[in-house]
Amino acid sequence: MGANGELFDKFDAAEQARPEAADERVPSWAPLAVRMRPRSLSEVVGHGHVLGEGCLLPRLIKADTFGSLIFFGPPGCGKTTLAEVISRETKSRFVKINAVLSNVAQLKEELFAARYRKGERTILFIDEIHRFNKAQQDLLLPDVEDGNIRLIGATTHNPGFYINAPLLSRSHLFRLEPLDSRDILKVLKTALADDARGLGSYKCSASDEILLGIARICDGDLRRALNALETMVLAAGGGRELTEADVEVFAKERRVRYDADEDEHYDTISAFIKSVRGCDPDAAMYWLAKMLVGGEDPRFIARRLLILASEDVGLADSRGILVASAAFDACERVGQPECELNLAHATLFLATAPKSNSATNALYAAKAEVSKKETQKVPLYLRDSHTSLNKKMNKSPEEYIYNHECPGHISGQEYLETPLQLYTPSHYGAEAQIAERLECFRELKQQIRKKNGRGKK
Numbered sequence: 061m062g063a064n065g066e067l068f069d070k071f072d073a074a075e076q077a078r079p080e081a082a083d084e085r086v087p088s089w090a091p092l093a094v095r096m097r098p099r100s101l102s103e104v105v106g107h108g109h110v111l112g113e114g115c116l117l118p119r120l121i122k123a124d125t126f127g128s129l130i131f132f133g134p135p136g137c138g139k140t141t142l143a144e145v146i147s148r149e150t151k152s153r154f155v156k157i158n159a160v161l162s163n164v165a166q167l168k169e170e171l172f173a174a175r176y177r178k179g180e181r182t183i184l185f186i187d188e189i190h191r192f193n194k195a196q197q198d199l200l201l202p203d204v205e206d207g208n209i210r211l212i213g214a215t216t217h218n219p220g221f222y223i224n225a226p227l228l229s230r231s232h233l234f235r236l237e238p239l240d241s242r243d244i245l246k247v248l249k250t251a252l253a254d255d256a257r258g259l260g261s262y263k264c265s266a267s268d269e270i271l272l273g274i275a276r277i278c279d280g281d282l283r284r285a286l287n288a289l290e291t292m293v294l295a296a297g298g299g300r301e302l303t304e305a306d307v308e309v310f311a312k313e314r315r316v317r318y319d320a321d322e323d324e325h326y327d328t329i330s331a332f333i334k335s336v337r338g339c340d341p342d343a344a345m346y347w348l349a350k351m352l353v354g355g356e357d358p359r360f361i362a363r364r365l366l367i368l369a370s371e372d373v374g375l376a377d378s379r380g381i382l383v384a385s386a387a388f389d390a391c392e393r394v395g396q397p398e399c400e401l402n403l404a405h406a407t408l409f410l411a412t413a414p415k416s417n418s419a420t421n422a423l424y425a426a427k428a429e430v431s432k433k434e435t436q437k438v439p440l441y442l443r444d445s446h447t448s449l450n451k452k453m454n455k456s457p458e459e460y461i462y463n464h465e466c467p468g469h470i471s472g473q474e475y476l477e478t479p480l481q482l483y484t485p486s487h488y489g490a491e492a493q494i495a496e497r498l499e500c501f502r503e504l505k506q507q508i509r510k511k512n513g514r515g516k517k
Contacts, residue, residue, distance in 0.1 A: 091290065092251060101149055103145075107236055128211035130213045134237075139215075140187060153183065185213075197223065204230055238281065242272075247286065265301045328350055328351055335411065340411065344408075374419040380409065
């Protein structure tokens with residue numbers, strides 16, 4: 061008991077030392093983004109799909125009936141802010157740990173403390189929870205189930221790929237989107253005028269147009285926008301109005317939010333492919349530029365264009381696969397930045413080309429026939445006649461007819477025991493001519509079979 065008493069005393073001392081427990085005032089030297097962090101749910105801007113009237117999360121907070129929560133969204137969208145606001149709104153004990161910096165020993169210690177202070181209802185906020193491995197996540201489960209802690213996890217990654225299924229099933233998942241520029245504008249105006257927590261003491265001013273420009277180049281990241289504003293004000297000094305020149309200096313250092321191999325990567329390539337498929341060259345070029353500026357491997361883009369050339373353009377313009385193949389070759393042989401021109405060339409060609417997915421549909425239909433139905437045997441007269449065994453076994457009454465010796469190069473023979481129609485040509489681009497040609501082949505084939513007394517098989 062003595063040892064436990066000493067441990068409890070340690071927890072009590074640590075609790076008194078917590079900034080949250082002693083004084084919620086943020087020091088003046090803290091970054092502006094920290095000083096301007098909302099202190100109540102009413103101060104949180106944006107996220108109408110999560111915090112709007114009638115939404116689930118505000119009701120859970122008001123009733124204080126929520127269990128564990130997972131916030132999933134890009135950097136600077138307010139995941140940490142929401143966690144801290146929820147702890148204040150529900151008057152819960154707030155423990156914040158970072159999955160990158162914390163270890164199992166610290167996690168166990170915090171969980172033990174939560175059991176000791178069970179009556180205070182501990183919110184355990186884990187930033188970057190996707191960094192915890194399976195064992196560390198499993199360690200949370202007993203205390204989550206027993207209600208010793210209410211877990212709030214924050215992640216920029218898709219929880220379905222990084223959070224254990226048992227933990228995910230015990231949590232409410234909320235996806236936070238990047239903040240709208242107008243919402244960021246509201247916060248920037250408040251920060252510029254606020255004497256207590258913001259930059260009001262500097263007596264700087266800025267038009268809505270200038271502040272909106274800052275918001276737009278920060279890609280929905282409120283933290284970046286506030287840090288940018290603070291940098292501009294400090295650089296300008298007191299009593300001055302911010303101008304476009306101040307924004308341009310910051311814009312030169314701008315980095316496009318684009319995380320390779322993460323959601324932004326997959327979402328952007330998806331938008332790119334769908335824009336090309338949808339015959340929108342302007343949108344396709346925009347998404348191409350975002351990927352290239354964000355540092356995407358040009359060979360990845362070229363591979364997707366090569367697939368699209370057959371999947372979505374196909375026989376409507378068979379030159380598409382040649383152009384895409386040449387672009388891929390250029391990415392291998394030329395490299396950046398020059399190969400970006402080749403990618404632009406291929407993107408515009410494919411985006412403006414007529415579209416047909418007939419090759420895709422024909423392949424899927426053929427695979428379905430092969431995998432779901434009894435496999436057809438090769439007709440005897442189509443089998444390889446070069447082997448002695450096949451020569452002896454070929455007792456077919458019908459001989460193979462060499463097409464090039466027939467009028468119109470059509471023999472009238474069938475090439476399946478049970479004929480199928482798997483390929484249906486579109487009537488776009490060059491494939492319209494293919495459709496006409498196939499109809500001529502069918503008519504000629506029927507005439508030959510009728511002439512030979514075989515009729516329609």
